[in-house]
Each structure stands twice: as structure tokens, then as C-alpha cells.
Amino acid sequence: MSGELAPAASDQGATLVALYDRALPQVYGYLLPRARIPAVAEDLTAETFLAAVSAVQKGTVPDLTVAWLVGVARHKLVDHWRRQAREERQLRAVEETAVPWEDPWDAHLDAARARAVLDTLGPHHRGALVLRYLDGLPVPEVADQLGRTVHATEALLVRARAAFRRVYEEGEDGD
Amino acid sequence: MATDPLEALRQPVVPIPPREAFAVELRGRLVEALGLRETGPDRSATTDAAASQPVVSVYLCAHDAAAAIDFYRVAFGAEETLRMTADDGRVGHAEVTIGGNTVMLADEYPELGILSPQSLGGTPVTLYLHVADVDIVYARALSAGATAEREPADQFHGNRNAVLRDPSGHRWMLSQPVEALSAEEMAARAPDLTVETPAERQPPASRPDGELGYFTLVAADVERAAAFYGALFGWRFDPPGPGDGGHTYSHVGNTSLPFGFHSDLGDHSPHHYYRVEDLATMVARVRELGGEVLDVTDYASGGNARCRDDQGIEFDLWQPAPGY
Numbered sequence: 001m002s003g004e005l006a007p008a009a010s011d012q013g014a015t016l017v018a019l020y021d022r023a024l025p026q027v028y029g030y031l032l033p034r035a036r037i038p039a040v041a042e043d044l045t046a047e048t049f050l051a052a053v054s055a056v057q058k059g060t061v062p063d064l065t066v067a068w069l070v071g072v073a074r075h076k077l078v079d080h081w082r083r084q085a086r087e088e089r090q091l092r093a094v095e096e097t098a099v100p101w102e103d104p105w106d107a108h109l110d111a112a113r114a115r116a117v118l119d120t121l122g123p124h125h126r127g128a129l130v131l132r133y134l135d136g137l138p139v140p141e142v143a144d145q146l147g148r149t150v151h152a153t154e155a156l157l158v159r160a161r162a163a164f165r166r167v168y169e170e171g172e173d174g175d
Numbered sequence: 176m177a178t179d180p181l182e183a184l185r186q187p188v189v190p191i192p193p194r195e196a197f198a199v200e201l202r203g204r205l206v207e208a209l210g211l212r213e214t215g216p217d218r219s220a221t222t223d224a225a226a227s228q229p230v231v232s233v234y235l236c237a238h239d240a241a242a243a244i245d246f247y248r249v250a251f252g253a254e255e256t257l258r259m260t261a262d263d264g265r266v267g268h269a270e271v272t273i274g275g276n277t278v279m280l281a282d283e284y285p286e287l288g289i290l291s292p293q294s295l296g297g298t299p300v301t302l303y304l305h306v307a308d309v310d311i312v313y314a315r316a317l318s319a320g321a322t323a324e325r326e327p328a329d330q331f332h333g334n335r336n337a338v339l340r341d342p343s344g345h346r347w348m349l350s351q352p353v354e355a356l357s358a359e360e361m362a363a364r365a366p367d368l369t370v371e372t373p374a375e376r377q378p379p380a381s382r383p384d385g386e387l388g389y390f391t392l393v394a395a396d397v398e399r400a401a402a403f404y405g406a407l408f409g410w411r412f413d414p415p416g417p418g419d420g421g422h423t424y425s426h427v428g429n430t431s432l433p434f435g436f437h438s439d440l441g442d443h444s445p446h447h448y449y450r451v452e453d454l455a456t457m458v459a460r461v462r463e464l465g466g467e468v469l470d471v472t473d474y475a476s477g478g479n480a481r482c483r484d485d486q487g488i489e490f491d492l493w494q495p496a497p498g499y
Contacts (some may be wrong), residue, residue, distance in 0.1 A: 001442075013209040013211055014211065016205065016209065017202075017206060017211060019208065020202055020205060023202070024192070024193065024198055025190035025191055025192045025193070026188055026190050028190075028192070028193040029188050029189050029190040029191035030188045033186055033189075033191075034190050034277075038193075038194075039264065041193070042193060042194075042197050045193060045197075045201065046201050046204070047461075049204075049205050050199060050204065050205070050208060051206040053205060053209055056209070057209075068356075071190060097293075103359065105179075105180055106180065107180045108180065108183070109180050109181070109183045109184065111183065114181075114183070114184055115184075118184075129181065129184070133181045133182060133184040133185060134184050134185065134186040135186075136185050152213050152320060161181060164181070
């Protein structure tokens with residue numbers, strides 16, 4: 001074992017390994033329905049645990065729990081969408097800037113179809129909606145996760161909902 | 176605030192176990208990144224098993240790994256210890272033990288160039304299986320789906336052998352010792368072959384005097400020592416026989432430094448045999464230095480001088496005979 005590792009840190013390392021069997025299905029179970037692609041969920045799961053290792057080694061983990069690991073997984077998911085959005089932005093000429101006016105929408109969503117619709121959205125919209133609705137985070141926390149202001153996040157959520165609704169209702173017509 | 180239909184998307188975290196291969200691999204990365212040794216109780220069994228494995232193990236590819244495992248179970252008494260099935264249903268990795276050794280196997284992965292003998296149209300490898308009774312195992316393997324290649328027969332080298340192809344196309348030689356033969360005896364039975372051991376083929380490079388060449392340990396019951404250390408270290412004891420002094424003696428030949436067990440040498444200290452080039456010169460030198468030479472004996476393994484140094488500690492000088 002590395003001599004640089006503080007005793008507390010090495011204890012937490014052992015705790016992390018001991019926690020692994022219990023935490024792994026939780027972390028993967030958080031990531032898979034949100035990332036949707038098993039290979040991506042595996043990559044993000046690995047990133048999550050390896051990030052936990054470096055946090056443990058730096059001694060910056062206040063409370064090493066499954067909940068904390070799921071929080072790390074959420075960060076990794078947001079990072080993933082951010083990378084994806086960056087790649088896709090290079091393909092898209094115009095970023096949506098205007099905030100559309102939002103019609104009240106009273107519908108009962110079919111969960112399976114709603115997930116399929118989420119898959120078709122751009123990563124920035126999908127990310128915002130997953131954090132807000134699948135994870136149930138309040139808007140200020142979504143803003144915090146995405147590194148945006150609350151105002152910008154509200155605007156993003158309005159656009160994301162509009163994009164979601166457009167695709168969802170198209171599907172309804174098509175069926 | 177108006178109801179938001181998207182609230183219906185709420186998805187609490189439901190645990191989902193990932194692929195086992197992924198889980199195992201990530202655990203390994205975690206442990207390595209932390210610089211820890213694995214201590215989890217669920218893994219210690221496999222770690223212990225790995226430690227007792229021979230250094231070289233067989234990793235087979237089968238056209239149908241699941242069926243191959245069934246065949247090895249029925250034909251060779253294999254026990255399945257691990258199976259990792261991928262999302263696509265293929266066996267990515269499986270382990271069975273046959274007679275205490277682990278054999279690993281997997282389905283074909285043509286995209287990785289991993290193909291079974293069936294797809295390759297043959298195999299250059301023969302798997303050699305030590306069995307207690309060649310005829311029984313051979314018959315059982317054939318009835319489990321193997322293809323006969325050579326019926327059981329006694330061989331010149333003292334083993335009874337048979338050869339078969341398993342349903343995956345792997346070639347197995349079943350072998351059972353019938354007689355223990357020396358290289359000379361094998362050579363006598365196979366005049367068209369030159370039979371020799373590396374020691375005979377290449378005389379050992381000259382070694383400096385004083386290198387430890389052999390040692391002996393004392394045990395009241397040599398057979399019990401053979402059972403104990405055989406189980407502990409895998410030391411292979413020759414069948415105990417009469418030693419030079421009427422005691423029981425057994426040689427252990429599968430360690431890098433060979434040694435032997437005596438039932439009784441009159442004392443209980445280990446004996447050390449130091450190699451020398453020229454026994455007569457060294458015997459004289461011992462005397463010059465104030466030591467004592469107790470006796471000089473010629474054994475098949477070479478000349479031996481039992482000596483005592485100037486403080487009373489006994490040791491042996493050994494001029495190895497050719498081949499030792």
C-alpha cells in the first residue's frame with residue numbers, strides 16, 4: 001500500500017471495497033435507465049467508482065455511502081451529456097436561443113413511450129429533463145448540477161419540455 | 176402551478192446488477208487503484224484457488240462452451256466453478272476443475288479471432304489427462320459424445336494411453352502409469368528413438384565448489400512426511416526404499432534443489448551436501464584447515480566425504496557423478 005495514503009484514507013479505501021457489492025447495482029441501476037445504453041452505463045459506472053477512489057485518496061469524502069456514490073454517478077452522467085452536447089453542437093448550426101411560449105399541457109404520459117422520446121432529444125434537453133423529472137431534483141439543484149444559473153436552467157427546461165412535447169405528440173399522431 | 180405531466184417520469188433508483196464480468200473487472204481495477212489487497216470473504220476462495228494453481232493452465236475455446244462443460248462433467252468428472260455469460264448469451268468465460276486443476280473455457284469470439292477446433296478444422300494441441308483407469312474414462316468419454324482416435328494400449332514408456340477428440344474437437348490423451356521406467360529402459364524398448372534426459376544431453380556447466388547440491392532431512396516416519404509435505408507443497412517423493420544405513424530413504428526430485436528424507440541417521444540434524452569438483456583435493460584442504468574427515472564413500476550419485484569443521488559442525492562434500 002502507498003505510504004502516502006493517510007490512515008483515514010486507507011480505511012475509507014477498505015470501506016469502498018466493502019461497499020462495492022452493495023453499491024454497484026445501485027450505481028448501475030441509477031445510470032442504466034438514464035444513459036439507456038449498457039456500454040455507456042458501464043463506462044459511467046467505472047468512472048464513478050474510479051472517481052470515488054481518487055476522492056478517497058485525496059481525503060475529500062465526508063461520508064462514504066451508497067447515496068454519495070449515486071451523487072458521483074449523477075455528476076458523471078451530466079459530464080457525459082455535456083461531452084455529447086459539445087460533439088453534437090459542432091454539427092448543429094443554430095443553437096436554440098429564444099424561449100418559446102409554453103402551452104399548458106394536460107396529458108397522461110405513457111412511461112415507456114416517454115422514455116423512448118427522451119432518447120430522441122439532444123443531450124442538453126435530455127439531461128435537464130432526467131435531472132428534473134426522473135431524479136425529481138428541484139430546479140435550483142438541476143441548475144447546480146448543470147453549472148447554469150437558475151434562470152438559464154428554467155429557460156432550458158422550458159425548451160426541453162417543448163421539444164419533448166413536440167416529439168411525443170408527433171408519435172401520438174403517427175400511432 | 177399547473178400539473179406537469181412530465182412528473183410521471185419520476186424514476187427512483189432500482190438496483191440493477193451489471194454483467195458479472197464487468198463487475199469482477201471493475202472490482203479488480205478498484206482494488207488495484209486503491210493499492211489494496213483483496214480481502215472480501217466472497218473472493219478469498221478464488222484467490223486461494225489461484226495460488227494453488229499450476230503456473231501454466233489451459234484456456235479452451237469451444238463451439239458450444241455450455242455443451243463442452245456438460246461433456247467434461249460426464250466424461251472427466253469436471254466440476255464447474257464459474258460461468259460468465261455475456262448479454263448476447265455467449266459464455267465469455269467459464270472455469271471447471273478436473274482432478275484439482277482449473278481448465279478455463281469460452282465460446283467462440285470470431286470477432287476476436289477466438290475459434291474452436293471445429294471452426295479451425297483441427298487443433299495442434301493435445302491435452303494430456305492423467306487418469307486412474309484409461310479404459311473406463313475412454314469408454315465414458317465415447318458414450319458422452321467423444322470421437323475415438325486411438326484405443327487404449329500399453330506404451331513403451333510405461334504408460335497405458337488412449338486418444339480421443341471431444342465434441343468441440345479438442346484432442347485428449349488419457350494416460351495411466353503402468354510401469355516406472357528409466358530413460359535407459361525406455362530406450363531399450365524403442366530402438367529407433369534416442370531417449371535421454373537434459374542432464375545426460377548436456378553436462379552441467381562447471382559450478383564453483385561449495386554450492387549446496389543436496390540436503391537430507393530426518394523424519395521418524397518418511398511415509399507420513401511424504402503425505403504431509405506432498406499435500407502442503409506438492410513435493411513428489413520417490414517410493415521410500417532402504418537407504419545406505421538400513422534406514423528408510425525417499426528422494427524428492429521436483430524442487431529446484433533436490434533433497435531427501437531419511438528415517439534415521441543417528442542424529443536429527445539436516446545434512447548438507449556441498450558440491451565440489453575434486454573430492455580428494457577438498458578432503459585434504461579440510462584437514463589443512465583444522466577440520467576432520469569422518470569417512471569417504473562412493474555412491475552411485477558420486478563420491479562423498481563426511482566432514483566436521485573446526486567447531487564440530489558436520490557437513491558433506493559431494494563430487495557429483497555424471498548426470499547429477
